[in-house]
Amino acid sequence: MAKSKVVFLHPDLGLGGAERLAVDAALALKGGGYQVSFVTSHHNRDHCFSETVDGTLPVTVVGDWLPRSIFGKFYALCAYVRMIYSALYIVLFLKPDLVFCDLVSACVPILRLSGCKVLFYCHFPDRLLSKKGGFLKHIYRIPLDWIEEFTTDRADVILVNSKFTRYVFKDTFRGIKKTPAVLYPSINTKFFDDAEIQSLDFLEPALPRGSFVFLSINRYERKKHVELAINAFGNLKSLVSAEIWNNVRLIIGGGYDRRVVENIEYYSELQNIASELELADKVYFLKSPSDLQKVALLRSCNVVVYTPPNEHFGIVPLEAMYHKKPVIAVKSGGPTETILDLKTGYLSDFDSTEFAKAMAKVVLDNKVVEQMGEAGYKRFCEMFSFEAFSKQLNSIVTNMVQTHST
Known part of the structure; x- marks a missing residue:
């Protein structure tokens, strides 16, 4: 029986807590027998975690030619576009059983077009991370905030990194009825x-x-x-x-x-x-x-x-x-x-x-x-051991994949 294919979609595989979480999640699923790979819109081999360059986790870069900003503005909009473009690549060429994506949810409905299961890991609502601005910034954020809530709700399973984030999630996304499960990050000891x-x-x-x-x-x-x-x-x-x-x-x-x-x-x-x-x-x-x-x-x-x-x-x-x-x-x-x-x-x-x-x-x-x-x-x-993290994540993904195959 062929191993189920899991693709991780992450906007920028640099050095940071979100990137470390994604890499560790990939290692956990690989250890559980899944065929794992990454798709990202940027991957600087001199500014990343070693597992993404030493062959442990295959990485495909898609759409890095797309702008990260427009005249130093519209970072969120550009991130949405880059992730949607990457999602289209996954749908057209990879045909995974499950996609694990985080940070940017705008790609979730696109990923669902392939018929795969989608797991979205919410580190924190993006609308709360956006820096405050004037009236024009407020107008600019209105559609983006709506898209964030709408597309997050389209994921089959939503995970968050702490009880604190879950509380903030529920208070922020009032229209989402799903209650996210808490999956504490760990480290690859x-x-x-x-x-x-x-x-x-x-x-x-x-x-x-x-x-x-x-x-x-x-x-x-x-x-x-x-x-x-x-x-x-x-x-x-x-x-x-x-x-x-x-x-x-x-x-x-x-x-x-x-x-x-x-x-x-x-x-x-x-x-x-x-x-x-x-x-x-x-x-x-x-x-x-x-x-x-x-x-x-x-x-x-x-x-x-x-x-x-x-x-x-x-x-x-x-x-x-x-x-x-x-x-x-x-x-x-x-x-x-x-x-x-x-x-x-x-x-x-x-x-x-x-x-x-x-x-x-x-x-x-x-x-x-x-x-x-x-x-x-x-x-x-x-x-918070890696073993506890791996066991919980593998259980979640296995249930999702089995539901998809039946």
């Missing part, structure tokens, strides 16, 4: 386990031996509020002794795409903040660290700081927990479902002073760091 031990020699200047390291990993986007980590780090100076302060460092690593103006601007803004606080010699900035560099950072740091408020889920806290690192995060959104306050880390108000207090607690007590790290690892294994 096998990659972390198999990764060769690497030093932090790639840091410039070299990291002083024996440093206590705080690590922040996020894309260079303003909504990630990485400045909170820098400002809190600056406040930490007044909460610890000079000897301890001399030994602490902050490493900031994040996805950086030269095509994205915001990445360029925000990176510069963060560097300026560090300079103004006289922290330039204690804060390290990395652009798009490789997968192996990221593993080295997670293994070598002491504590992970996670700054986005109202984050839909957040993969980084899981990666930290798996590496037995406490997490200091904002007390809202997805991290409230992954992090146990005072047990696996600290959930803090969105305030640099409060963040600094949490940072001081871990710097001053290595025993707390160790205990929280162990508790975080145990919680990860119980609730």
Whole structure:
């Protein structure tokens, strides 16, 4: 019996939480015996996850010649067009049994033309992610918002990444009667386990031996509020002794795409903040660290700081927990479902002073760091392991495919 064919449709296979989720979902289904491949409208082989270039997951790029924007505007409209074009390619040439798509739902009705099942994974309603604008922007968004709700409802199954996102989904899409199931993202722990031990020699200047390291990993986007980590780090100076302060460092690593103006601007803004606080010699900035560099950072740091408020889920806290690192995060959104306050880390108000207090607690007590790290690892294994994620996703897809074949 031929293996069922599952195609993943994703707009841009870069480096980010949504991309990591799609890649991990593909690995989970491949491990379950499905024939898996990707279709995307952009795939930079120098700015992507290794599984999409080393032959593990075949990738077909379709429609990259279509514009990403029109005179720096209409990004959402262009994304809709690019995804619809990619969907037409799938319908005409691939004939899958099921399509797993995320981020952009406009393609769902097109995919249904092939008679395949469609699973849509909602990371967060796009209309809520759209930046506010004037009257013309409001008019522009009206049809796009309607299309988003209408096309999302056309999916056979809708999944979301957290209970927080499910609540927001139901409150936003009042016309959709389906209740999405929660599929918590996980991480491919096998990659972390198999990764060769690497030093932090790639840091410039070299990291002083024996440093206590705080690590922040996020894309260079303003909504990630990485400045909170820098400002809190600056406040930490007044909460610890000079000897301890001399030994602490902050490493900031994040996805950086030269095509994205915001990445360029925000990176510069963060560097300026560090300079103004006289922290330039204690804060390290990395652009798009490789997968192996990221593993080295997670293994070598002491504590992970996670700054986005109202984050839909957040993969980084899981990666930290798996590496037995406490997490200091904002007390809202997805991290409230992954992090146990005072047990696996600290959930803090969105305030640099409060963040600094949490940072001081871990710097001053290595025993707390160790205990929280162990508790975080145990919680990860119980609730967010790749095995649990794979089992749930394979069960959902199997039910969908069997229903399709009968």
